[in-house]
Amino acid sequence: MTRREMLTLSRNGFGSLALLGILGSSPIAPLAASSSQVIQDPGVPHFMPKAKSIIFLYMDGGVSQVDSFDPKPRLIKENGEDPYKKFKVDATQFNKIGTLMRSPWEFRQYGESGMWISDLFPHIATCVDDIAMINSMYSEFPEHTNANYYLHTGIGIQGRPSMGAWVTYGLGSENKDLPGYVVINGGLTPPGGLDNFKNGFLPASYQASILRAGDTPLANILPNESQEVQREKLKLMNVIDKSLLNQLGPVDQIESTISNYELAFRMQASVPELADISKESKATRQLYGLDSDDKHLRGYAAQCILARRLVERGVRFIELTCPNCGYDRWDQHFNIKDGHEANAHAVDQPIAGLIKDLKSRGLLEQTLIVFTGEFGRTPFAEERQPRGRDHNPQAFSTWLAGAGINGGTIYGKTDEYGYRVIENRTSIHDLHATMLHLLGIDHIRQTYRFSGRDIRLTDVHGDVIHDILT
Secondary structure (H helix, E strand, O other): OOHHHHHHHHHHHHHHHHHHHHHOOOOOOOOOOOOOOEOOOOOOOOOOOOOOEEEEEEOOOOOOHHHOOOOOHHHHHOOOOOHHHOOOOOOOOOOOEEEEOOOOOOEEEEOOOOEEEEOOOOOHHHHHHHEEEEEEEOOOOOOHHHHHHHHHHOOOOOOOOOHHHHHHHHHOOOEOOOOOEEEEEOEOOOOOHHHHHOOOOOOHHHOOEEEEOOOOOOOOOOOOOOHHHHHHHHHHHHHHHHHHHHHHOOOHHHHHHHHHHHHHHHHHHHHHHHHOOOOOOHHHHHHHOOOOOOHHHHHHHHHHHHHHHHHHOOOOEEEEOOEOOOOOOOOOOEOHHHHHHHHHHHHHHHHHHHHHHHHHOOOHHHEEEEEEOOOEEEEEEEOOOOEOEEEEOOOEEEEEEEOOEOOOEEEOEEOOOOOOEEEOOEOHHHHHHHHHHHOOOOOOOOOEEEOOEEEOOOOOOOOOOHHHEO
16 A cells, blocks of 8 residues: 555544444443433533533523513603604614603512512512623624524524534533433524524534424434344444545544434433423422413423423533414514513513522532523514514623522613613623633633634634623
8 A cells, every 4th residue: 555545544543443432332332221321521621610501591582671671760751752852763673663662561679689670570580689680782683593693603694603512512411312402492493593503614413402392302212123123223334434434534424423323322212211201290390380271381391391301411501492472482573562471471480490490409500591582672662553672782681590690690781761781781702701601611712623713602702791700
């Protein structure tokens, strides 16, 4: 053989060793007895982490900050007046700008911190002393698709790795029988589609696995063949794939496929047990609202319980999507009263139940919970009736709870109308930097070489929001 051929074969030998390492706990070997078996060497953080897992509560469509977490008494006083006479009005998505509109809900103070929460969220209000509220978020994009890409990937165009992919790329998973990054499908796919949850230019094994909360969380999760037959088939596929790798050298698509075959086989044993919430206690079911008369509340309660069970099993990043309550997510351009009430009723009790359940089990101190939409809504109504609010990327509210979070904190401030940020302006990059920081990852140091440069989730931006941390 030529020197070039010898070097090529030597290089491929390292790939084969890595493959053998994967196969050491693969379908060729017996299934693990426990679905919570921990990998011996997960990813190493840059420094001591506060959080082991993140639960990302994505409020698709844009919750109105002035109707939920950022009360504005001036809207009550000037309800029905012309916003053009009050401040500079930006063009909006539909540009059907009506009059200033007060919130249909009352705000009250809760907890030792005295945090103001609207009547939309009476259950979350009982958890305010565990929550850090950021009222100074802004987005770069006023339209759902680009704002969703920006929120999930740090850039407003399609094709970049999602934040969950970056987390698992940096830290891996603590459970070899479950994916490190899971999205729980609540019934609505956000604008921008599944690219919000993809791996982008990272290896394909880092993309999200989509699960449903229910008896059958994943298609084909129940095997139609015996384990022995499956092992024999996977042995053959591994032999063929190894032969191809020896010819081509390292190929991400092939290596990720091998890894995903392995994981899929192990998930057939672990996922049915994970998804079986029938053994949850009566007290737990009541806490989350799992037996509610509202089917949407029941569905989101099942999502939140599944999220807790995933955290218990060492999954790194779990994202929950919104249920379909019949009002186009949180995107109420008209009839905001009925739409926001239906959505809030579906998620309020389950989210509060999740916080309290994690806390009672000693898991909240190692789990970060993030609640946010992609942008906020205007303090003025649209012209159409019944009244709603248009998109407002200039200001919205996000809250965090759990690991490393200084509960009862209010960070940032908007103007008297809740229209623009006037104090501690906070970007999506800042949010991402903070999330990674709590996982022990320096957002500046975590990079991936692509297209001739080192790229990171926060691009060239982002600062950790230290004021909300313990």
